[in-house]
Amino acid sequence: MKRARAEILSTRRVGAYRSITLVAPEIAERSRPGQFLAIAMPEGRAFILRRHFSIHQASRHGGWAGTLEFVVDPSVGAGTGWLAGAGAHEFLDVIGPLGKAFSYPKRLTNCLLLAEGRGAASLFFLAQELVARHKRVDMILGGRTLESVFKPVDAKRLSQTVVVMTADGSLGERGGILDALPDAVARADAEVVYAVAPAPTLRSIAAFCREHRLPAQVAIEERMGCGFGLCNTCVVPVATKDRSAYENLRACVDGPVFDPSRILWDRWLGELPIVPPTAEPVPAIPHGGGEP
Amino acid sequence: MTAARSLVVDLGGIVLPTPVMIAAGCGGTGRELVGLVDLRRVGAIVSRTITVTERVGADMPRIAESPAGIVWETGLQNPGLDPFVSGELLRLARGGARIVVSIGGGSLEEYVHMTSVLQGRPEVAAIEIHLSGRDDELDRDVLGAHPDRLNEIVGAVARMSLVPVFAKLPGGCDDVVGLARTAVRAGATGVTLLASPPALGLDATRERLRIGTVSGWLSGPALKPITLRAVFDVAQALPDVPVIASGGVRTGEDAVECLLAGAWAVQVGTATLTDPAAAVTVAQGIVRRLNAAGLTSPAGLRGRLRPPEPTGAESHPVSTP
Ligand SMILES: Cc1cc2nc3c(=O)[nH]c(=O)nc-3n(C[C@H](O)[C@H](O)[C@H](O)COP(=O)(O)OP(=O)(O)OC[C@H]3O[C@@H](n4cnc5c(N)ncnc54)[C@H](O)[C@@H]3O)c2cc1C
Ligand SMILES: Cc1cc2nc3c(=O)[nH]c(=O)nc-3n(C[C@H](O)[C@H](O)[C@H](O)COP(=O)(O)O)c2cc1C
Numbered sequence: 350m351k352r353a354r355a356e357i358l359s360t361r362r363v364g365a366y367r368s369i370t371l372v373a374p375e376i377a378e379r380s381r382p383g384q385f386l387a388i389a390m391p392e393g394r395a396f397i398l399r400r401h402f403s404i405h406q407a408s409r410h411g412g413w414a415g416t417l418e419f420v421v422d423p424s425v426g427a428g429t430g431w432l433a434g435a436g437a438h439e440f441l442d443v444i445g446p447l448g449k450a451f452s453y454p455k456r457l458t459n460c461l462l463l464a465e466g467r468g469a470a471s472l473f474f475l476a477q478e479l480v481a482r483h484k485r486v487d488m489i490l491g492g493r494t495l496e497s498v499f500k501p502v503d504a505k506r507l508s509q510t511v512v513v514m515t516a517d518g519s520l521g522e523r524g525g526i527l528d529a530l531p532d533a534v535a536r537a538d539a540e541v542v543y544a545v546a547p548a549p550t551l552r553s554i555a556a557f558c559r560e561h562r563l564p565a566q567v568a569i570e571e572r573m574g575c576g577f578g579l580c581n582t583c584v585v586p587v588a589t590k591d592r593s594a595y596e597n598l599r600a601c602v603d604g605p606v607f608d609p610s611r612i613l614w615d616r617w618l619g620e621l622p623i624v625p626p627t628a629e630p631v632p633a634i635p636h637g638g639g640e641p
Numbered sequence: 642m643t644a645a646r647s648l649v650v651d652l653g654g655i656v657l658p659t660p661v662m663i664a665a666g667c668g669g670t671g672r673e674l675v676g677l678v679d680l681r682r683v684g685a686i687v688s689r690t691i692t693v694t695e696r697v698g699a700d701m702p703r704i705a706e707s708p709a710g711i712v713w714e715t716g717l718q719n720p721g722l723d724p725f726v727s728g729e730l731l732r733l734a735r736g737g738a739r740i741v742v743s744i745g746g747g748s749l750e751e752y753v754h755m756t757s758v759l760q761g762r763p764e765v766a767a768i769e770i771h772l773s774g775r776d777d778e779l780d781r782d783v784l785g786a787h788p789d790r791l792n793e794i795v796g797a798v799a800r801m802s803l804v805p806v807f808a809k810l811p812g813g814c815d816d817v818v819g820l821a822r823t824a825v826r827a828g829a830t831g832v833t834l835l836a837s838p839p840a841l842g843l844d845a846t847r848e849r850l851r852i853g854t855v856s857g858w859l860s861g862p863a864l865k866p867i868t869l870r871a872v873f874d875v876a877q878a879l880p881d882v883p884v885i886a887s888g889g890v891r892t893g894e895d896a897v898e899c900l901l902a903g904a905w906a907v908q909v910g911t912a913t914l915t916d917p918a919a920a921v922t923v924a925q926g927i928v929r930r931l932n933a934a935g936l937t938s939p940a941g942l943r944g945r946l947r948p949p950e951p952t953g954a955e956s957h958p959v960s961t962p
Binding site: 352397586 | 666667668669670672673674676677689697700701702703704705706707708709710711713715718853861862913914915916917
């Protein structure tokens, strides 16, 4: 993890989002899919905390070596709005890469990647790394409207099949990414599932994967104070290894990537009564060359 | 002959390389700050508040930003005393900073037990007593808000401890001076002013509470004037007592204000979450101010406050840090 004063090389619009490319060689060279950045907000305004963004691309080789790209949804609030308006040659105070990355399967080959909206940003990075390891990648991308589906065209370059789902039917099929999950698993003969989406969607994906005994990893988001482990605020309830109890793990250093079968979704999201975690362990993704 | 300028402060027996500490709950577990700040240049790190047994902590979400501060509630998540002593404490100390351990509890027995375990440990430079939690024995909301109980708990910890003891007085209480006097009479080496006051975070557009446990605590810049008032009042009443200012310190100038008001040292909490090196940059700000004012030690700033200037009669400022 490094702290850098990073120059913005360029910014561009990608559908409903703004994509920002930074020059940050020390961070770029350490970055892996699933990790994120903590970016300081400008002085003299009503900002206290950093804002957090998943890493979309980290170029270690070639003409773009040392650059880092992340994607901002400018509609959320003042911080994301400010970042979306930042221009080339401005400098950002960036700490990264933060958190645990996705791990890559060693033996299993067929990987299904699902994302809702900007969540796809980190999955593109993951897809590249999986393809480089000769894995088969299939993708489901979703969004409210066609504008909020992230890079559906680029996805075709990385994955065997791409299913697009929009809530209003303006692109692809009408519906959510969950609706496409069972078919996609069957068609791609998926052995491993990766997902980035709002927590309620991830909870349903977790239930599906548990039912079908599919190993999975999800990247979650919880409100963060620092992003590097100091403040114990971004915690998520995760069952202990033997599943006899749970502990509140920091999403920033122990996540944001977790095994969804170990997250106590009901306790976390607080909408349903607390149920004990499953006694039957779901196979974990066997580690390949990746983290953690 | 002029003495060399030094930031070293002696808080009634604990000698710190600088008067800028990292506040309780904002300094991590000994792993996180490595590489982001030179810990030998941090005055001290106060641990998160430790309790006898593990606490899994509060429900999510635990943090909400507001324009001048953050509302938070961790529920004092911590591994419990014994795992802390055998793991986190050693790691924290290995970083090179002096370690102050914050202890919390709901009963006299818990405070006494923690003190007995901690005060013999070479890694523990001082104890800070967290007093804002529930009093399980007397069934009161804020344990340290009542002089009888403050006297009893602080007295027991201070009598047993071989290291200096600081009472972190609850925020949002009446009569801070009275509570400080009680704590010092009971044997506290000094006081930390103040703990975060109770607060609530709301989202008007979604008509929702922002904190999982409903209510939380306020930290950040909004607190500075409250901190200054508490520090000033206590320093006036108890001039020989080491006062540590906590609440709203973000810049060197904030720290200088606290020192002018009478503090012996300051703590930086929320600012560390944004700028992990805040404790060092704040100390550098103090150095600049000492140099500008021709002072050799932070203590030289105490007692220099003068009444406000009549509007329009501008005199020369001492350059700001
Ligand atoms: C690990 C991680 C990775 C992230 N990656 C990305 C990314 O790649 N691209 C991106 O655009 N955003 C990402 N986010 C979310 C982003 O950090 C927040 O949207 C941002 O902090 C909001 O700041 P703001 O000042 O614009 O809004 P604020 O003014 O802080 O908040 C506006 C509203 O949005 C809510 N809000 C704040 N943070 C979140 C959140 N994390 N999730 C849902 N609601 C929130 C607030 O409660 C408030 O109601 C990520 C968050 C985390 C924790
Ligand atoms: C996330 C967070 C966790 C905290 N945890 C503790 C704690 O465990 N014990 C404690 O005494 N104070 C705790 N505090 C309060 C700080 O130590 C400090 O007194 C307060 O934040 C005011 O200072 P600041 O404005 O510099 O943040 C915490 C503050 C924050 C923001």
